Amino acid sequence: MHNPAPLVQVNNLKIAYGSHVVQQNLNFCINQGDIFFIIGGSGCGKTTLLKNMIGLLTPAAGDVFYDGVSFFKADMATQSSLLRGWGITFQSGALISSMTLAENVALPIQLYTKLEQKQIAELVDYKLSLVGLSGYQEFYPAELSGGMHKRAGLARAIALDPKLLFFDEPSSGLDPISSQLLDDLISQLCRALSATVIIVSHELASILTIGSNSVFLDTESKTMLDTGDPKRFPEHAKNEKVRRFFNRTVLPNKAAQHEQ
Amino acid sequence: MAKPQYNLAIEDNCLTLSLQGDWSATQKVPDFPAIKAGKNPSCTQLHLINQGIERWDSMLMVFVMQCYRWCKLNSVSLELELMPNAVAKLLGVATAVTPYSPSNEEFPVKKTVWPGATQVKKLASGSLDFLQFAGSLARATGKFISGKATVRRADILYFIDQLGPKGLGIITLISVLVGMILAYLGSVQLRRLGAQIYVADLVGIGMTREMGALMSGIILAGRTGAAYAAQLGSMQVNEEIDALKTMGVPIIEFLVLPRTLALLIIMPLLCIYSDVLGMLGGALVATGMDVSWNQYLIKTQDAVDLVDFAAGIVKSVVFAVLIGIAGCEAGLKCGRDSTAVGSATTTAVVRALVYLIVADVALNLLYDKMGI
Numbered sequence: 001m002h003n004p005a006p007l008v009q010v011n012n013l014k015i016a017y018g019s020h021v022v023q024q025n026l027n028f029c030i031n032q033g034d035i036f037f038i039i040g041g042s043g044c045g046k047t048t049l050l051k052n053m054i055g056l057l058t059p060a061a062g063d064v065f066y067d068g069v070s071f072f073k074a075d076m077a078t079q080s081s082l083l084r085g086w087g088i089t090f091q092s093g094a095l096i097s098s099m100t101l102a103e104n105v106a107l108p109i110q111l112y113t114k115l116e117q118k119q120i121a122e123l124v125d126y127k128l129s130l131v132g133l134s135g136y137q138e139f140y141p142a143e144l145s146g147g148m149h150k151r152a153g154l155a156r157a158i159a160l161d162p163k164l165l166f167f168d169e170p171s172s173g174l175d176p177i178s179s180q181l182l183d184d185l186i187s188q189l190c191r192a193l194s195a196t197v198i199i200v201s202h203e204l205a206s207i208l209t210i211g212s213n214s215v216f217l218d219t220e221s222k223t224m225l226d227t228g229d230p231k232r233f234p235e236h237a238k239n240e241k242v243r244r245f246f247n248r249t250v251l252p253n254k255a256a257q258h259e260q
Numbered sequence: 261m262a263k264p265q266y267n268l269a270i271e272d273n274c275l276t277l278s279l280q281g282d283w284s285a286t287q288k289v290p291d292f293p294a295i296k297a298g299k300n301p302s303c304t305q306l307h308l309i310n311q312g313i314e315r316w317d318s319m320l321m322v323f324v325m326q327c328y329r330w331c332k333l334n335s336v337s338l339e340l341e342l343m344p345n346a347v348a349k350l351l352g353v354a355t356a357v358t359p360y361s362p363s364n365e366e367f368p369v370k371k372t373v374w375p376g377a378t379q380v381k382k383l384a385s386g387s388l389d390f391l392q393f394a395g396s397l398a399r400a401t402g403k404f405i406s407g408k409a410t411v412r413r414a415d416i417l418y419f420i421d422q423l424g425p426k427g428l429g430i431i432t433l434i435s436v437l438v439g440m441i442l443a444y445l446g447s448v449q450l451r452r453l454g455a456q457i458y459v460a461d462l463v464g465i466g467m468t469r470e471m472g473a474l475m476s477g478i479i480l481a482g483r484t485g486a487a488y489a490a491q492l493g494s495m496q497v498n499e500e501i502d503a504l505k506t507m508g509v510p511i512i513e514f515l516v517l518p519r520t521l522a523l524l525i526i527m528p529l530l531c532i533y534s535d536v537l538g539m540l541g542g543a544l545v546a547t548g549m550d551v552s553w554n555q556y557l558i559k560t561q562d563a564v565d566l567v568d569f570a571a572g573i574v575k576s577v578v579f580a581v582l583i584g585i586a587g588c589e590a591g592l593k594c595g596r597d598s599t600a601v602g603s604a605t606t607t608a609v610v611r612a613l614v615y616l617i618v619a620d621v622a623l624n625l626l627y628d629k630m631g632i
Contacts, residue, residue: 098597126321129354140597142596188350189353192346192350193346
């Protein structure tokens with residue numbers, strides 16, 4: 001089998017706020033079916049990179065290609081058709097507070113399909129039950145907990161069966177069990193829908209369990225230090241900083257193995 | 261693209277649904293034939309079979325979910341081996357958590373004795389809240405005067421800057437126009453009696469005693485009261501107010517006092533400014549109607565004395581406190597989401613306007629009794 005072209009290709013990307021450079025010389029590829037992690041310490045620009053990739057911010061230099069199409073050189077129509085194929089969840093869920101959960105999830109479905117009310121309701125129920133929120137249709141975001149917000153945000157992101165999913169820190173602020181459940185959910189959905197997932201995270205547990213590809217950003221050098229399967233980072237990362245980052249919490253585990 | 265279709269076959273105790281076609285959101289997907297199957301009580305198994313499904317997405321899953329629910333209801337087992345692998349996986353995820361159903365006991369239906377009762381109750385508790393808030397503001401002011409309040413001087417200066425210099429433009433415009441309106445109103449009537457010169461009295465007394473304070477009050481209610489409610493409301497949403505509370509910062513002193521103080525300092529000044537500009541506006545109209553600038557000036561000096569100015573300024577002080585209370589109270593009582601900020605702002609402006617008009621009437625009655 002020949003090597004398929006990468007689904008997403010980031011070329012020489014430089015991201016900045018005005019004259020303040022956040023990251024530069026970013027080059028990496030994301031393949032079909034990857035669970036791709038954007039890793040790095042706090043404040044290194046992970047979320048900013050994500051926002052540049054989805055067009056909420058415009059990069060200072062470089063480009064992002066989706067299926068070979070340049071996002072930033074494309075016209076409005078191409079951009080919006082690309083956006084329609086994506087599902088994006090934000091750090092705190094970003095649910096519209098004046099609408100119920102059902103209305104939130106139904107919003108993209110109503111905008112982009114011609115389904116009837118009854119079928120939309122069924123579809124919304126299915127999406128909500130995928131994230132374990134069936135029965136909460138008539139609740140307003142203000143009546144739900146933070147973890148529920150995140151899951152409802154996920155339900156809205158997958159409403160249109162996107163082939164590319166973006167997550168901004170999906171498990172931050174969740175307890176270990178909920179965050180593990182969310183990880184499971186993401187990887188199951190990804191496999192079942194044959195979707196590609198891009199996740200911003202610094203949760204080592206998530207990265208090492210479900211990640212299949214990644215990029216590691218560094219604050220000091222303002223560029224990426226490594227890219228590839230994160231499972232090899234703890235032992236075989238090229239850069240010592242990356243190994244250190246991964247071994248901070250992996251160490252006790254390794255110590256236990258040594259004892260055996 | 262072929263239409264999504266299914267065939268239903270019944271054999272012994274086994275139902276078979278063979279699916280074919282394109283089961284994606286671009287097409288209308290058929291409903292599960294629950295009725296037909298329900299008539300066959302001996303069924304124990306429902307097989308779903310992939311007989312040439314071309315493309316599928318969540319619409320197929322919606323159909324499978326319908327089958328699943330029917331099977332559960334009729335204790336029939338659902339077999340999915342002959343469907344795409346992902347279907348069983350997704351169904352597993354979707355049915356892992358039992359749907360939440362709220363019990364009715366949580367929300368007991370209240371019997372209303374009289375439909376207006378809740379309104380009266382709301383009004384009563386609203387008035388009580390107002391008094392409470394005004395009381396704690398008064399206490400904070402007392403602490404401020406004795407120099408013990410937790411207030412940042414920079415805050416007070418910032419709010420004064422926002423109110424005064426930045427609000428001057430709109431006050432100028434409105435005051436001149438209101439003065440002109442008063443003058444037009446009066447001159448139409450007075451000209452019939454040949455008494456145009458009394459326009460100066462009308463505008464002078466009207467602006468100083470009434471319109472100067474009222475117009476600046478209304479402008480600040482919309483401009484500043486709303487801004488206060490929105491600021492404090494967003495602080496509530498961002499948990500900033502919670503943070504301040506847990507740091508032991510007295511909210512009323514730290515957030516409400518500087519805002520209200522700024523209003524208290526600026527409102528009387530704006531009121532005087534508005535009075536003068538209103539008279540100027542009146543003069544513009546009057547001089548266009550056979551009254552000279554000199555006459556107008558002399559007549560105004562005759563008609564308006566310091567008591568009139570003072571009456572207006574007292575009003576503006578009262579209005580300042582009321583606008584501060586209306587804006588800050590609504591902001592602090594704001595809910596936790598962006599919609600709540602909107603309704604807090606609305607509440608603030610509506611309340612401020614009602615307070616202003618009611619207080620204006622009350623003060624006029626008081627002045628009348630005192631013979632001022």
